Amino acid sequence: MTVIRVGTRASALALAQTQTIVNRIAASAGVEVEIVRVTTHGDTSTEPLSSLGGTGVFASALREALLNDECDVIVHSFKDLPTEAHPGLRIGATPKRADARDVLCARAGYTLDTLPEGARVGTGSPRRVAQLLERRPDLTIVDIRGNIDTRVGRVAEGDLDAVVLAAAGLGRLGRLDAVATDFLDLSAWPTAPGQGALAIEVRDGKPDRLLGVALAAMNHASTQATTTAERTVLARLEAGCAAPIGATAVVDDGLLFLTATVYSPDGSRKVTSSHAATPDSHSALHLTEAALDVAERVSIDLLAGGAAEFAPLKVTE
Structure with a gap:
């Protein structure tokens, strides 16, 4: 493999986070790496994410490109990736x-x-709507779409008083210090399962040797475990984008902690659970278990x- 092709959405945020992956692959594999831009239905539609089916609207076109051998790996925001x-x-x-x-x-x-x-x-997330109404039922919530600049621009123009965005996205674009006014602590404001993490997807089977070396070098066992915990709750409840659910997992002092909260859409009710487990070791296998x-x-x-x-869940057996 003389060139490794990395597929990504064409938004500014997707390109910024993909560039970090490209740099790491190039450093590990020692070969040329190129970016393949893919337009997804979620990028072109102006409908609310929940009405589009939510999770998966940004992933399907990328996956088709990978399966059609138009690229060798694809980069997802993990929170946008279906659990199945x-x-x-x-x-x-x-x-x-x-x-x-x-962040607000x-x-x-x-x-x-x-x-x-x-x-x-402004927010397009049912989870954030529920959390906002739980904390401040007096607020007027406005459904919004668009990239980070569009959303922040509506605040600058006076159309909105505030928007809620992911700290990771703002950080990857170098905008965090410029626009964030309030960091919402995970203990009181759990975020989407997988938020802040990236997923590198490949075709089944053994990858090319150089690509395999790069993938192994990039993988972070603790992140793999915490995102697995959060997304397994999402899968177990089949919560998807339409259900307001937040989850936070951390590995600390030899324990893996997980807390998840399900909200009613109007924020008037919620249920929370927390559990911990002690991995036999910090190997990827034991952390995943x-x-x-x-x-x-x-x-x-x-x-x-x-x-x-009280939440729009489809429970798996």
Whole structure:
């Protein structure tokens, strides 16, 4: 393999995060790496993400390009990737996670607690809608689409008082310090399963030797485990993009901790569960085993707590 082709969405954020992967592949494999830009349905549609089917609208075209041998690997934001495996493909590497928090970007330096009563806050995420209404039921929530510049621009223009965005995306674009006014702590404001992490997807089978070396060098065992835990809860509940669910997993002091919360769409109800497991070692295999264990226990708790009664979940057996 003399050239490794990396497929990505063509948005500024996707290209920025893909460039970091390109640089790492090039450094590890020692070969030329090129970016293949792919336009997805999620990029061209102006419909709300939840009505488009949510999770997966950004992934399908990338996966088709990979299966059609138009590229050798594809780069996803992990939170945009469906939890079910795609036939013929697998996750080849999970690089070290960036900041998983959400941030408020508000006019006049407002925080979530100091926004004026009735302030207009933009988001396209049902989870963020529920969390905003739980914390500030007086707010006016505005459904929005568009890239980061478009969303932040609506605040600058005065159309919105604030928007809620992912810290990782702003950081990858070098905008975090310029626009963020309030960092929302994960303990009180869990974010989307996999948020802040990237997933490198490849075709099934043994990759080319140089690509295999690059994938192994990029994979971060703790990130692989924490995203597995969070996304396994999502899969167990079949929550997808339409259900307001947040999950946070961390590896700390020899333990893998997982907390997940399911909200009603209007933020009036929620159920939370937390569990921990002790991996036999910090190998990828043992961390993954611990992740699956805590995810199952958390999922059982959420269902026992009535999550399926007030949230749009389709529960798996």
